[in-house]
Amino acid sequence: MSGMQIACLAPCGTLLFKYVKIILKSFHSMHDRLWLFLATLGYLASAGWGLYALGSKRPASNFWTFLLIGTAFALHTVFLEQRGAAIQHCPITNLFETLAFFSWSLVLTYLVVGPAYRMSILGAFTAPVVFLINFFALAAAAQIDLPGTMPHLGWQLELHATLALLGLGVLGVAALAGMTYLIQERQLKRHALTSWFYSLPNVGCLELVQQQVLVWGFIIFTAGAFLGFFIPHQNSEDWVKIVWSAVVWSLYAILVVVLGLGRLSHKKTALLSVAGYVFILLTFWGINSLSEAHVFPHEG
Amino acid sequence: MSANANIICGGLTFEGVPVELREKVAFRDAQLPAALVEMRESLGLREAVLVSTCNRVEYFGATEQPERAEAAWPDFLRRYHGVKEDFAPLSFQLRGTPCVEHLYSVASGLKSMVVGETEILGQLKDAYDAAKTHGQTGKWLNRLFQSSFAAAKSVRSRTGITRGSVSVGSVSIELAEKIFGDLKGCRVMVIGAGDTSERTARSLLGRGVPSILVANRTFERAATLAGELGGEAVRWEEWEERALEVDIMISSTSAPHYVLTREKLEALLKRRERRALFLIDLAVPRDFEPSINLLDDVFLYDIDDLQSIAHAHLRERQTEITRSMEILQPHVERYMEWAGRQTGKTGPDGVRTGWVAV
Numbered sequence: 001m002s003g004m005q006i007a008c009l010a011p012c013g014t015l016l017f018k019y020v021k022i023i024l025k026s027f028h029s030m031h032d033r034l035w036l037f038l039a040t041l042g043y044l045a046s047a048g049w050g051l052y053a054l055g056s057k058r059p060a061s062n063f064w065t066f067l068l069i070g071t072a073f074a075l076h077t078v079f080l081e082q083r084g085a086a087i088q089h090c091p092i093t094n095l096f097e098t099l100a101f102f103s104w105s106l107v108l109t110y111l112v113v114g115p116a117y118r119m120s121i122l123g124a125f126t127a128p129v130v131f132l133i134n135f136f137a138l139a140a141a142a143q144i145d146l147p148g149t150m151p152h153l154g155w156q157l158e159l160h161a162t163l164a165l166l167g168l169g170v171l172g173v174a175a176l177a178g179m180t181y182l183i184q185e186r187q188l189k190r191h192a193l194t195s196w197f198y199s200l201p202n203v204g205c206l207e208l209v210q211q212q213v214l215v216w217g218f219i220i221f222t223a224g225a226f227l228g229f230f231i232p233h234q235n236s237e238d239w240v241k242i243v244w245s246a247v248v249w250s251l252y253a254i255l256v257v258v259l260g261l262g263r264l265s266h267k268k269t270a271l272l273s274v275a276g277y278v279f280i281l282l283t284f285w286g287i288n289s290l291s292e293a294h295v296f297p298h299e300g
Numbered sequence: 301m302s303a304n305a306n307i308i309c310g311g312l313t314f315e316g317v318p319v320e321l322r323e324k325v326a327f328r329d330a331q332l333p334a335a336l337v338e339m340r341e342s343l344g345l346r347e348a349v350l351v352s353t354c355n356r357v358e359y360f361g362a363t364e365q366p367e368r369a370e371a372a373w374p375d376f377l378r379r380y381h382g383v384k385e386d387f388a389p390l391s392f393q394l395r396g397t398p399c400v401e402h403l404y405s406v407a408s409g410l411k412s413m414v415v416g417e418t419e420i421l422g423q424l425k426d427a428y429d430a431a432k433t434h435g436q437t438g439k440w441l442n443r444l445f446q447s448s449f450a451a452a453k454s455v456r457s458r459t460g461i462t463r464g465s466v467s468v469g470s471v472s473i474e475l476a477e478k479i480f481g482d483l484k485g486c487r488v489m490v491i492g493a494g495d496t497s498e499r500t501a502r503s504l505l506g507r508g509v510p511s512i513l514v515a516n517r518t519f520e521r522a523a524t525l526a527g528e529l530g531g532e533a534v535r536w537e538e539w540e541e542r543a544l545e546v547d548i549m550i551s552s553t554s555a556p557h558y559v560l561t562r563e564k565l566e567a568l569l570k571r572r573e574r575r576a577l578f579l580i581d582l583a584v585p586r587d588f589e590p591s592i593n594l595l596d597d598v599f600l601y602d603i604d605d606l607q608s609i610a611h612a613h614l615r616e617r618q619t620e621i622t623r624s625m626e627i628l629q630p631h632v633e634r635y636m637e638w639a640g641r642q643t644g645k646t647g648p649d650g651v652r653t654g655w656v657a658v
Binding site: 198262264265266 | 460464477478480574576593596597605608
């Protein structure tokens with residue numbers, strides 16, 4: 001390389017370095033909620049593309065759904081990481097953070113289950129649910145999201161809440177697999193084969209995923225709920241949350257036991273799994289708003 | 301090779317010529333090498349490919365004398381096969397762009413009897429390979445056929461032209477795969493030894509079903525069919541008990557009443573482990589009570605259901621033809637531009653369309 005070429009390249013390099021520094025600085029100063037906002041936009045795009053891909057006749061479309069959700073998940077993770085760093089706790093200290101963590105665990109499960117069972121198509125149903133959860137979280141964030149320094153919560157409390165929310169996320173993917181099963185089963189029963197019929201997986205595979213993920217979700221949720229008994233309480237018992245958790249746990253416990261006994265048809269298993277999760281989604285906000293002991297106190 | 305060659309094609313297809321005539325002029329694989337040489341000489345072709353399938357007998361060529369080739373084709377068929385019929389009015393003849401469009405459409409399955417079938421692509425490849433191996437092709441046909449295969453691949457991947465099965469047997473298999481996924485672990489029972497159920501059972505065997513039970517009122521017939529299918533014959537009195545083992549039941553008896561009622565199946569399902577059951581009723585009058593389909597985990601299809609799905613698929617494929625033609629168009633244009641560059645000729649509209657006189 002001649003001296004003249006180096007002389008020309010040097011200012012270009014300096015300029016590039018300057019812009020990289022500006023971009024990094026702007027990322028650093030970006031409010032953490034913006035990451036969640038961008039992730040939510042990503043989930044909206046995934047939902048739109050996923051549903052379009054379902055109706056289209058392009059088998060390669062699932063890859064893009066998976067890629068879009070993966071990108072949105074990365075942004076979602078950045079939000080949780082930044083929030084965690086800011087409050088020095090697992091970011092589940094208020095309802096806004098809890099909803100964001102809840103939806104994150106749902107996507108995490110999808111990203112594990114999708115490739116493992118060749119079920120990337122489930123992303124078309126996961127993305128709209130995650131978008132809605134995040135949308136409600138962001139819409140109400142201004143009122144309820146007041147991040148601040150927290151007192152030491154103890155590892156049992158953090159593990160209890162994290163496992164319970166992860167369990168709910170896994171149960172969510174089981175419900176989505178159940179919903180997909182019901183769609184496919186309905187088409188087969190009615191002899192009405194739409195373009196979705198060709199895009200969705202076979203019912204045998206959907207049964208397997210739905211039931212295995214359901215059992216895993218139940219185990220994780222049980223572990224999280226069980227840990228709650230070992231947490232020392234400063235105030236009175238939070239009966240609203242305890243009763244709600246007991247109802248959810250009992251519902252899934254009955255489902256898992258009946259499933260193990262082989263007493264329930266695949267269709268009824270899927271229906272109950274979906275119904276159980278709809279109950280969770282509809283009551284989660286209200287119960288957590290009413291809950292007293294599950295709101296973390298801020299310092300100062 | 302002259303720069304002023306014409307791409308031409310012609311022949312007989314199922315669209316205009318009945319099978320009684322087509323079968324008289326079909327070429328067996330063993331005949332192809334010699335027939336190609338003779339055809340090339342008779343038609344005055346520089347390059348030649350001969351395609352002979354059950355639905356079409358066609359030639360593709362590059363020549364400087366298209367009129368001679370067109371006139372000689374019917375005589376060649378008559379002489380080679382030793383028949384008296386005059387094939388001139390029955391043969392189509394195309395030159396230039398329409399010929400290229402024709403080959404691309406044929407390769408994509410757009411001109412097949414069952415639109416979108418993929419077997420034709422393999423047959424074209426075989427015909428081209430045979431011609432190439434025996435030195436009958438050159439730059440014009442090599443490029444033409446290779447680009448037709450790429451065009452067909454593009455149509456198949458970007459449209460629904462091959463989607464959905466179009467026969468009762470293949471629809472049954474498609475449904476079975478949508479219920480069970482892999483059929484390698486599925487057990488099948490055939491009730492009644494009808495032709496359609498036998499064909500369906502054979503198709504299922506081809507998809508990896510490990511074994512088949514055959515039940516018939518006449519045990520000897522069951523044994524014969526079971527022997528042919530490599531399965532097991534079941535006595536009529538035992539079929540209900542053995543039905544507990546199976547995942548797919550195909551029925552085509554001539555019984556005037558239901559062979560399997562809802563009540564009977566409900567009793568069987570209570571004793572059976574919880575898994576899906578696919579019932580294919582090919583009999584008229586029907587063998588399975590229709591309300592069986594209301595039971596959970598049971599999927600019942602009768603002959604009308606299967607036929608209407610097959611017809612719907614065929615209609616859907618036909619609607620994809622226009623889209624497929626749009627996908628083919630740039631491929632055709634690319635070939636014509638390439639051909640134009642080979643000869644340096646320019647078309648009337650200034651586009652370098654080559655040597656093609658249409």
